[in-house]
Amino acid sequence: MSSLLIKNAKWVITPDKILKDTDIMIKDNQIIGFESDDADKTIDARNKIVMPGLINAHTHLPTVWTRGLIENKPTLEWVRSFNDFDTDSNLASLSAITGIQEALLGGTTTIVDCSYFSKEVAHIAHYMGVRIVLGQLMIDDGQSERTKDSIKKAKELVKYLASLKNNRISYAFAPHSVYRCSNELLISVVQLAKKHKVKLHIHLNESKSEIEMVKKQKNTTPLKHLDDLGVSKNILAAHCVHLTKQETDIVKKQGISIVHCPVSNLKLGSGIAPIENYLIAGIPILLGTDGPSSNNSLDMFETMKITALLLKLKNPAFPAIEILKMATSYAAKSLGIDAGKIEAGKLADLILLDTRSPHLQPLTRQEQLVNHLVFSAKSSDVKTVIIDGQVVLNH
Amino acid sequence: MSSLLIKNAKWVITPDKILKDTDIMIKDNQIIGFESDDADKTIDARNKIVMPGLINAHTHLPTVWTRGLIENKPTLEWVRSFNDFDTDSNLASLSAITGIQEALLGGTTTIVDCSYFSKEVAHIAHYMGVRIVLGQLMIDDGQSERTKDSIKKAKELVKYLASLKNNRISYAFAPHSVYRCSNELLISVVQLAKKHKVKLHIHLNESKSEIEMVKKQKNTTPLKHLDDLGVSKNILAAHCVHLTKQETDIVKKQGISIVHCPVSNLKLGSGIAPIENYLIAGIPILLGTDGPSSNNSLDMFETMKITALLLKLKNPAFPAIEILKMATSYAAKSLGIDAGKIEAGKLADLILLDTRSPHLQPLTRQEQLVNHLVFSAKSSDVKTVIIDGQVVLNH
Numbered sequence: 001m002s003s004l005l006i007k008n009a010k011w012v013i014t015p016d017k018i019l020k021d022t023d024i025m026i027k028d029n030q031i032i033g034f035e036s037d038d039a040d041k042t043i044d045a046r047n048k049i050v051m052p053g054l055i056n057a058h059t060h061l062p063t064v065w066t067r068g069l070i071e072n073k074p075t076l077e078w079v080r081s082f083n084d085f086d087t088d089s090n091l092a093s094l095s096a097i098t099g100i101q102e103a104l105l106g107g108t109t110t111i112v113d114c115s116y117f118s119k120e121v122a123h124i125a126h127y128m129g130v131r132i133v134l135g136q137l138m139i140d141d142g143q144s145e146r147t148k149d150s151i152k153k154a155k156e157l158v159k160y161l162a163s164l165k166n167n168r169i170s171y172a173f174a175p176h177s178v179y180r181c182s183n184e185l186l187i188s189v190v191q192l193a194k195k196h197k198v199k200l201h202i203h204l205n206e207s208k209s210e211i212e213m214v215k216k217q218k219n220t221t222p223l224k225h226l227d228d229l230g231v232s233k234n235i236l237a238a239h240c241v242h243l244t245k246q247e248t249d250i251v252k253k254q255g256i257s258i259v260h261c262p263v264s265n266l267k268l269g270s271g272i273a274p275i276e277n278y279l280i281a282g283i284p285i286l287l288g289t290d291g292p293s294s295n296n297s298l299d300m301f302e303t304m305k306i307t308a309l310l311l312k313l314k315n316p317a318f319p320a321i322e323i324l325k326m327a328t329s330y331a332a333k334s335l336g337i338d339a340g341k342i343e344a345g346k347l348a349d350l351i352l353l354d355t356r357s358p359h360l361q362p363l364t365r366q367e368q369l370v371n372h373l374v375f376s377a378k379s380s381d382v383k384t385v386i387i388d389g390q391v392v393l394n395h
Numbered sequence: 396m397s398s399l400l401i402k403n404a405k406w407v408i409t410p411d412k413i414l415k416d417t418d419i420m421i422k423d424n425q426i427i428g429f430e431s432d433d434a435d436k437t438i439d440a441r442n443k444i445v446m447p448g449l450i451n452a453h454t455h456l457p458t459v460w461t462r463g464l465i466e467n468k469p470t471l472e473w474v475r476s477f478n479d480f481d482t483d484s485n486l487a488s489l490s491a492i493t494g495i496q497e498a499l500l501g502g503t504t505t506i507v508d509c510s511y512f513s514k515e516v517a518h519i520a521h522y523m524g525v526r527i528v529l530g531q532l533m534i535d536d537g538q539s540e541r542t543k544d545s546i547k548k549a550k551e552l553v554k555y556l557a558s559l560k561n562n563r564i565s566y567a568f569a570p571h572s573v574y575r576c577s578n579e580l581l582i583s584v585v586q587l588a589k590k591h592k593v594k595l596h597i598h599l600n601e602s603k604s605e606i607e608m609v610k611k612q613k614n615t616t617p618l619k620h621l622d623d624l625g626v627s628k629n630i631l632a633a634h635c636v637h638l639t640k641q642e643t644d645i646v647k648k649q650g651i652s653i654v655h656c657p658v659s660n661l662k663l664g665s666g667i668a669p670i671e672n673y674l675i676a677g678i679p680i681l682l683g684t685d686g687p688s689s690n691n692s693l694d695m696f697e698t699m700k701i702t703a704l705l706l707k708l709k710n711p712a713f714p715a716i717e718i719l720k721m722a723t724s725y726a727a728k729s730l731g732i733d734a735g736k737i738e739a740g741k742l743a744d745l746i747l748l749d750t751r752s753p754h755l756q757p758l759t760r761q762e763q764l765v766n767h768l769v770f771s772a773k774s775s776d777v778k779t780v781i782i783d784g785q786v787v788l789n790h
Contacts, residue, residue, distance in 0.1 A: 297771050313664055367464065378694075
């Protein structure tokens, strides 16, 4: 059993509470509590804020290499451009290494990723120590050969991930979207997801042109279509920029979680998801950067700030703490990961931020702390990243 | 005469052109050209991007100390909260030191500031080496004693700044707004501005509630009111979130420059300025962070990205290079400062960014460079800041 003591943390945000001048004791991969004890390793946190690691709930790591290359296109045109960019497994692996480095440096401890190269990403995540939920992207465009192939590859990946015996790596089936997946594929995937007791991670209602296309293809809207097929339970739905009132009710009723990706939605001209309405309806909201080619970063501090700004545009009184929870405790709960909080018994996924840069000054009153984390902190403030009790980064 | 050679810059963005593997020669405070020569000092720029320093065209440095303390309020309520925060000259000075440090670390070389403590800010800017356009904030709320006092203090500041004999420090008269300044004050200030050949820096049409107030007070809208008074020429207008068609025409006709402050406008719920329309009308747009208590940072890379995202929401094809120019060459032109470009004869206000962080990978093709600077670069990438030919920061 290995033990780790975080000593004299200036501030700890759990995020349900704020503690001052506190120790945190970790044994193996778990937080034990706030009583200090002898430890194999001690980290001095005197000038540091300690908070749960950030959870990036929607991205595509193997596309890192296209950063800054697919620009100035609206959503669907941008999606189609990927056909011109033939990622091979080497590029996917290099991209994943770079993307995971970027994510860790910015305080992200859990990534939800979907791509055609999940095996490569898993391999790299396994060695780099990040917690990851992987899904092999499934697209059949109505061709039955591709339906079978998609399912075969997804099944292979589930088997491969199990062989890694790594509790940081888990699975979610990832059919791309309603407009790129046949009903047969969607129905089969849901049965698989039920069997393996995992979520479906899917792009839903991202752009108006996508919705128009589904209306033409299937005479309904994307999320409504899933519900009509009977496959709308246990879904992690990326985007949901445009939902009808009826679809919002379905999301609530079926317990769907929405991953809000505001930077990508703005950049591709998809729109601004009305998450203030979703929150009122009691829908769980997670935050994602989306892939670096539609963002063009994996910076969750930036995504938190932009989420907060767009909510404040509608309601300036919207509290910053809710944003912090979307990126930590709420996200962990939706994903079924026992992390996202600094509490005894939780998985030890924590980050330490230096408080001494000019852009975090002053920080003398407790009421400033959460505002600073959401509106002023930068990924460069992150100095230490602990995942599953292991110090993955310390600089 | 002192000379400085920037050697082997990996990329130089002028921003009209992109150069590769280039030297830049500086003598005294001027860029001489791209031919290298013997120099007193040489900076190795092998892994660096060199670009003009960023221009933050609207902020309030003495309010840094209120960062994270005045939250969750809409625009006018937030403005009024400042009455509860009695800044004294010590706090103003400490705030200015911290704010200028933050700005320099983030690659800002010119700041346009207005506050009640411009003398203190000038004093600190003088020693810290930043280029600054200062304005003593004028508010009379219709009280004639305060009108006189405002004018007296502004005149004193003009005299004080002249006594510093520092070419980096210049002046702009800063009446706060139409709703807080009497017609007498506005008319007097314009005469002073004409006499001293400087601009007026004023908050205009920021929020709907401000506009409603002016409608009640003066039976017109703020910018229209200035035009009716005959004082709408040579203005640097912060915000302009809500302009009527008629006001947009006035802005164009009178040559007014607009400082777009998107982060502050979102955070206070003021709205999103339709700068896509202003650009079509040919109105010069500069970028500002606004004060750190409504942002809550002085990060111009962040402001460039958010400006770009909001423009892309309307038009995904909007080119990133235009954003970069708003923060550099266009801003310098509007302010009458002979900087903002890396060209022979221009003032040497330059920044160097390290290209090696994961979040800037890959950067192999020229077409990625500008996209990376607007969408992926961070203030932490800035390693060297040169202002007026002097190395102000190098780390």
